[in-house]
Amino acid sequence: MIANYGFKDGSGDWYVTIDTDKCNGCGKCVEVCPEKILEVGPDEIDIFREEPVAFVKHEERKKIRYHCAPCKPGYGSEPPPCAAACEPRAISHSDGWKACFKDSHQ
């Protein structure tokens, strides 16, 4: 299942996406996230899933645009730490940050 955390507004798409079919609950993304916005726990979308899965903390979902910005392509390391740490490649990000910061960080 594809879980999108974040929001879309007039300035762009600001999502962290986790493919829960690929996520094995290892927690490596949680360890490397500098803003501590990720967590591993019960799957709130698929209540029949028994294995833990990664998600973005509830209180952080409206702040993703700002918290993830320092990690984004053109505004820090590429790929972001969470994606680099995820061996099954379960985490991806929308392009809002790239479009927003490309002019000031080329």
Ligand code: SF4
């Ligand atoms: S690093 Fe990847 S596989 Fe491990 S918990 Fe995070 S999203 Fe899931």
Ligand code: SF4
């Ligand atoms: S982009 Fe950075 S702040 Fe955002 S979830 Fe990934 S590691 Fe955490």
